[in-house]
Amino acid sequence: MARYEAVIGLEVHAQLATRSKMFCACASNLKDAPPNTTVCPVCTGHPGTLPTVNAGAVEMAIKVGLALGCKIHARSIFARKNYFYPDLPKGYQISQYESPLCTGGSVKVKTKRTDSEFPLIRIHLEEDAGKLMHDYGHPEKSHVDFNRCGVPLIEIVSGPDMRSPGEAGDYLRTLRNVLVYLGVCEGNLQEGNFRCDANISIRPVGQREFGTRAEMKNLNSFKAVERAVAYEIERQIKVVDGGGKVVQETRLWNDAAGRTESMRSKEEAHDYRYFPDPDLMPLTVDEKWIGRVRATLPELAHAKAMRFTRDYGITEADALIMTEDKRLADYFEETAACGAPPKKAANWIISELLRELKESEEGIAACPIGPEKLAELIGLIEDGTISGKTAKTIFAAMYRGEGVDIRGLIESKNLQQNTDSKIIEKHIDDAIAANPKQLEQYRSGKKAVLGFFVGQIMKATEGTANPELVNELLKRKLK
């Protein structure tokens, strides 16, 4: 294994969350839109139509460039990338080629696993194409949905600096996180608004020249990226070890089969005949504009994590976990703002909430328990109304859709914390009577047996007894 080194570069296409498309006024949010309903003569390339640049998309691209430390170019050029395909209405895609909007910069990855920085080559703007539908009506016919035509994308091209599937995955997760933090992309791989192609090659350890690379497409989850990269590295090693040569080609990741498959070779590759689009003036971005965009940059994940440790006194590990997802970090801050002690809120979010989210495979957006509810729940533990254990029961009930009326749930489930010392004393008496042996042990100095009695009483009260009260009364009785 150590004889070869993998060289991995990623090309990410991120759909910008603009209201309108890249070059026309059509809505660019296509969710649930029936085929060919968010289209106009411009985005469907009708004769005579011309593109005009969406300043909002340019702004978002600048934002990403600034966040990743890129150079924002005062002058960039839109070019035509020419090829024929039924989902490409104009017969060319407007993209940036020789002079992109942003160059340089890097993605700083800081996780438990790595703390490294991956340089970027460029970020450029382009329009999306439509999509073919093969499962619509007649099985022998294909249809085209042009809704997606003209939706603004940025392509973020990394340098060939990743060396393992894990690094590729970490890079991608961090990049996605940055885009979501910036509010410029929804970052959903399954819905295709965050797409990744991977260029992979191998070379003997110590060699400086790159090997022949293959391009992986169709990677629509983080897991798929890591698996595809791992598979491809192994495949190329086998080819080379078997005396063969890796050919330059495009390969598709078949997730179900767990392997990459050849799609087209270099010989079939397109000559895109790029040239500057004469319908668009060079894109000029002045310092003032960049300054205005810079002023809107939000706090990014790492800065936020550092602030969390500083302002809320939570551990760095906890802060890093919570800032991996901006919405989760927001959730934490809102919970704290609702009065929950930050450390407790962080514990609840990391242990209970994240577990539930993971189990239901949903994002924080789908969480039925709002921050104010979590704060309320924590508050009830704090003031002794319920025990931590009861709170977990309530939390689970709320998460499973039993409603978010916490007090109602406590009552209906009869989970009110028992602070009636007479009842508790009765349970203590029962427990002492039933366990003479343990009583003797305690009295002979084995103070740890106290815990056993507490457990017995909590069990008898189904967890509703106030543990502090139980402790206090027990100690008194056992004297």
Added chain:
Amino acid sequence: MRELCKKGLAQLAELLKGRKISSVELTREYLAEIEERDPSINSFVTLCPEAAMEAAKAADARLARGEGATALTGVPIAIKDIFVTKGVRTTCCSRILENYVPPYDGTVVAKLKASGAVMTGKLSMDEFAMGSSNEFSAFGPVKNPWDRSLTPGGSSGGSAAAVAAGLTPVSLGTDTGGSVRQPAAFCGVVGLKPTYGRISRYGIIAFASSLDQVGPMARDVRDCAAMLGAVAGHDELDATTIPAPVPDYAASLTGDVRGKTVGVPREYFVEGIDPEVESAVRAASDVLARLGAKVIDISLPHTRYSLACYYIIAPAEASANLARYDGVRYGHGSRNAKDLDALFSDSRTEGFGPEVALRIVLGTYVLSSGYYDAYYLKARKARTLIKGDFLEAFKECDAIIAPVTPTPPFRLGEKIDDPIRMYLNDIFTIPVNLAGLPGLSMPCGVTKSALPIGMQLIGRPLEEAELLNMAYAYERATEWHTKVPVED
């Protein structure tokens, strides 16, 4: 010819505003005139009588209210079939768009409609505006009203012929390498290619985006000016339009050229130019001198690269602009294609004519990897030099006078099989497009065989008013614009 059809735009507007005639009446006259006399000229591809009558009624109502009437309200006009018209078949005179009915109006058409103009129909042209003789129309050539055996020029041959024949008082064409000015010269009318970006290209079927420009055509300078004013201006839908105010071109015509300097480029009077053309243009510069302008010799040294430069840039852009005609969404789609590649290639092979196919192949070639630097990039550099020549010259002169074409109108069929000879016909107009400058063509004489000769005035960017005024001065001092084709 019907009496009303002899009148120009300005006169018609006056009659309409004074309620001496109605737009309905006028439109009916024009439609009858077209029906009667166009068959021998073939300048119209599509007539829209019903829509025209509707528009005429609306214009009459507007005129009756007496408010908001423009120079075009109620006037029947016709436009080149390259302008996209909502609900009206727009073919660009190509088989591939034979049945295309656009879902929208382009900016120029919307402006004409808003000004109250009445569109009678769409005028013939070379397919996708590629050609200099109108013989590349998929619907048959247009004939020159001065002599039916001659070409009207191209690609806006229909637009020029219809104005010359009195089938429309004014028209619109487009000019990529001379397509307004050359047919204007061949048909003895006034045609203007404004500064690149002066008029919106939104809704004009693209040929070569960095060169295409809309151009008004009329029987005299004043009408041409009015037409320009009606359609010029910045457009949010066309990123290449210039955000400069539009002057009242017609109102700014004074006819005074005293103190102006006119340059005569020596590279435009060279071997191969017809002596009758040369002497007519030289005589025209004498007229301007007599009117008080100073005439000087100038040099535009990179002129000789223009043709080569143009035949790289224009086809390159065209090859991309015409890629959208793939048989998938609109226009001709091949029926029998078995796979995707066949659908694309068969649809295009069946739909495009020979000149269009030639230029697409040429354009694809010059953009292909390995050749881009040698051709396209070099052509762009040459273009910069050509533009530089003009800007240099304009330090010394206010306008440039030159021939429009090297020869008077040629015969139909004469050059159709010889692309290079055909291309040479635009040698004096092409540099103006490459430089993005305004250029005007107007009658300045007739040949011994009584065919029109045109001269070209070239101006600084956005100085259409200056150019029109110089043309107006010349027009007032001469009578060439009053000559009209003899009716059969």
